[in-house]
Amino acid sequence: MTTKTGSGKEATLHQRILRDIESRILSGEWPPGYRVPFEVDLATEYDCSRMTVNKVMTELAKAGLIERHRKAGSFVRQPQAQSAVLEIHDIEAEVKSLGLAYAFELVRKAERVASADDCRLLDIGEGAALAEALCIHFAGERPFCIEERLINLAVVPEATASDFAGMPPGRWLLRQVPWTTAEHKISAVSAEAETARMLRIAKGTACLVVERRTWSGQGPVTWVRFTYPGDSHTLVARFTPASNQPDRT
Template identity: 70%
Template sequence: MIGRDPTLHQRILSDIEGKIVSGEWPPGHRLPFEVDLAAQYDCSRMTVNKVMTQLAKSGLIERRKKSGSFVTQPQAQSAVLEINDIEAEVRSLNLAYSFALKRSETRKATAADVRLLEVSPGTRVLSMTCVHFAGTRQFCVEERLINLANVPEAETADFASLPPGQWLIRQVPWSTAEHRIRAVSAPADMASMLGISKGTACLVVERRTWSGLGPITQVRFTYPGDTHALVARFTPASQ
């Protein structure tokens, strides 16, 4: 038994991590008790305890006295002063990433588009809505406008296989960005896309970027409020 423990330790760890990362065991799921896992894997309870300790240290589970161990609710962090990749945010939580393009439309700029993107009336824009996933759970909704006058190649890009944010970072150098951050209560359509209840508190991050040519894109990310935090690092202003 002792000689097999190191192998069993890694096997149990990999099995549990796999179930958490894949979403099979979602946040809040209670793991089997240590005595039951020991019986399942035919090993000592000490081996299981070491696995659970390692999972807790990595932030994947939370151990509650007298209640058991539970899958934690992942908390993503974005830097306010940076343009982050949603996939990188998800993978930083040790969760599998995927996304779905829900809507894509090329049109002349509406009055709302003109205001959001700072373009002239009639400018052709690409409007898209995507849902990003962490494991099997919705991570955020992306609503994006792209100025086709300055980024014409976006009209033929395959955004069903590559998220628009990643494509823009790779294809279009930007020189200036602006972030606006606010809290909202999810309306019915947004709640449905995020898999949450109507009225749930959400964090909204709106961003506009420019290049030397002018406006490039305007995007609104909506996150469930209990799964995301924004971080800014700064230094004292010069006197």
Template identity: 70%
Template sequence: MADTNGREPTLHQRILNDIEGKIVSGEWPPGHRLPFEVDLAAQYDCSRMTVNKVMTQLAKGGLIERRKKSGSFVTQPQAQSAVLEINDIEAEVRSLNLPYSFTLKRRELRKATDADVRLLEVATGTRVLAMTCIHFAGPRQFCVEERLINLANVPEAATADFTSTPPGQWLIGQVPWSTAEHRIRAVSAAAEMASMLGISKGAACLVVERRTWSGLGPITHVRLTYPGDTHALVARFTPAS
């Protein structure tokens, strides 16, 4: 058997790599039920104990959930963001060991609308850049980014190529900020948002709205909408002195 001839570590790693690869690639999406242990043991011509060790390791890593009498299922990976930090979405996705990509869905140069004035706290008629991006974790939509940039203070954004670099990543690298504000709320997905996120209309979503300022004044307002089951916000703090 594998325990006595030295094959188990190599076979264990092969099974682990095969299953991890199918999960990370999206071939086995969240909710997919894995083959039963007895079937995997037969497939790899190994002991059920070897397969059980693999499944235990996958469960500890958060890739699968083991349910009594039902089997093992691929879990929905959950990203965490610190409430008081400005995080790069690509880094959040890669922290889940998933490939990152994004698409720029809309881009519009315009004079600030009444809604833009309220969100950015700029004067009526200020030129702004409005964009909508969809960020992906593997094959699944991770979040929708709706962003306004104040071109009075960031004029170079008007000609930046946001098809290759996402707006948030570009701003972090190009424009220093001195103050930020976060607002966090739960909403039900409207039809358009549900379509962009690939979820059902009315599904729970987590919305993070952020405004940033520099010494020149307002820089950007962004609304990030996540499917409610894929994201968590954390904060670490100490007692007030």
């Protein structure tokens, strides 16, 4: 894209400004909510016309990287990830769909005997052997979600030997055990102190929680809870009418 017909110099400058601002946003240097310098200030910084800057800002807005507000200025948008309610989604793929680098941190992994609460969550008998893991997934430099997971060692004994150092537990499980049935539960909660600390948000911030249980032919495999900052994630469901119900729109 060029800003002046036949002007290669102007086109090159346009691309440089665009790359510079994209880099600042995607790297986290300009985090969500950051007010982008005014067009007149950017024009001065890059020694170019305000029209060139305006076209760059228009492209950034179309790409969903910034929001433009009349008089107030332009602000970095909060990335919005989407995942399908009826699918087992991959968090790394979600993050990369936003154009951000993915990483995860294993906070802890332990093995223990199932408590009464664990039995209710995982649909197993009390006293069963479990592995539990706590992870934080990152989008760029910012926490994307928290993963709390229980694994039934009677069905997946290999989890005892895995430290999940190089692969998130969810992806590791999908490679180990084909699941046959899954259940999703979706809710909204206010972030408690520890959740807020891990997600780097204010205590009490609205969060989206997705709980999942999966089963294989051998029994319950895993229970997991993902906690997302509420303004950064969207769930999507696609479905068709039941065959025995009249078509309604």
